Amino acid sequence: MVPESRKEVRVFAPATVANVACGYDVLGFAIGEPGDEIVARYVDTPGLRIGKITGDNGKLPLEVDRNTAGVAALDLLRHLGMTDRGIELEVHKKMPFGSGLGSSAASAVAGAYAVNKLIGDPLTKKQLLPFAMAGEASADGAWHADNVGPCLLGGIVFIRSNEELDIAQLPAPGNLWAAVVHPELEILTKVARDILPKDIPLENVTQQIGNLGGLLCGLIQEDYELISRSIHDVIAEPRRQKLIPEFYRAKRDAEAAGALGFSISGAGPSCFALCEGEETARRVGQEVSRVFSEVPLENQVFVSKINPRGVHVVGEGASAGDPS
Known part of the structure; x- marks a missing residue:
């Protein structure tokens, strides 16, 4: 010892x-x-x-x-x-x-x-x-x-x-940044899990496996376009988004501001965007923060590399x- x-x-x-x-x-x-x-x-x-x-x-x-x-x-x-x-x-x-x-x-x-x-x-x-x-x-x-x-x-x-x-x-690719926005509301993990389906169509499972494999390959190969094509959740996000006000508006604005992809962090309500470069990540964080502020929801923005x-x-x- x-x-x-x-x-x-x-x-x-x-x-x-x-x-x-x-x-x-x-x-x-x-x-x-x-x-x-x-x-x-x-x-x-x-x-x-x-x-x-x-x-x-x-x-x-x-x-x-x-x-x-x-x-x-x-x-x-x-x-x-x-x-x-x-x-x-x-x-x-x-x-x-x-x-x-x-x-x-x-x-x-x-x-x-x-x-x-x-x-x-x-x-x-x-x-x-x-x-x-x-x-x-x-x-x-x-x-x-x-x-x-x-x-x-x-x-x-x-x-x-x-x-x-x-x-x-x-x-982690060298220029991969994350913009995380935490809106001031609380979602219990149990509630977020209970809202998920017990049975998932095979088509959705196949698509999710493909996205996960693509994301892993994109990270390893530093292929930002492949990362962007792969950051999609067809299982949990469509159900959990209803717990987060204006989630899809925030997602649209994040992607319009240059995010590679945008989704829910864990059980929520925090959301994250992966971005290529600090400037893009800060711009995306500001746009998502603006959406939640207009709800209105107080929120915090955290921007960093992995x-x-x-x-x-x-x-x-x-x-x-x-x-x-």
Whole structure:
């Protein structure tokens, strides 16, 4: 085991876009902001505790076994046989709840990663995946890595099997940018899942598989035209769009402003556009924001390249001892 090297560590876990239109539950990517921060520190009292939570308006529990960050961190400590260590967590929520940006996943990832860093990096990032997954699952009962995977590892992540947690990172084209717009309304994941059909026509399945394959090939080959032709969801988006006011107007205006494609981030209500270049991404973000503002819906715009780092220690450079 790597020796302990610090008494306190602060980490940042980024928001993520799940599904990416045609990759329902099997594809996701990390963005630059927003994200959650967690501080882990040694304390004299044995055991894991959560000392403080900010930014949650009192919604989140301090009990370790009822908090996504706490569940992930405790699961890790149990695995390592280190539950007697005196460790305190501070959770700083800087993401909206029910936003479709992986808020629960960010807390779970940050909890596991912060404790792993504090005790000296006994596990790699990829080895932390099941512990972070357990934390997220404690919040919504679902077991899918399209938020946790990219939040933990960074970049674009494809999940071959959620049950086996068989995941792979994909290259992000050098000039690929994301514009994410979060309208101020809350959509519960359960509601967004319940609205989906139980049976899907074979024709739609075939089209969705083709789009997913095309998107993966476009990313690998840096073929922006193929990416654009492939970012289409014929299964979830047609049902979920009714939960987001003026969704199709926002989509039309995003594509008119140059977006390669536009869809719903996770269960929504946040929406995302993939774009070639920063200038286009910022223009698309402004257009989508304008549509929601006219509803009227308050909204936030986040523009960034695909985040290659994922969760990391605040203040450390990209090459600073971050095994994956």
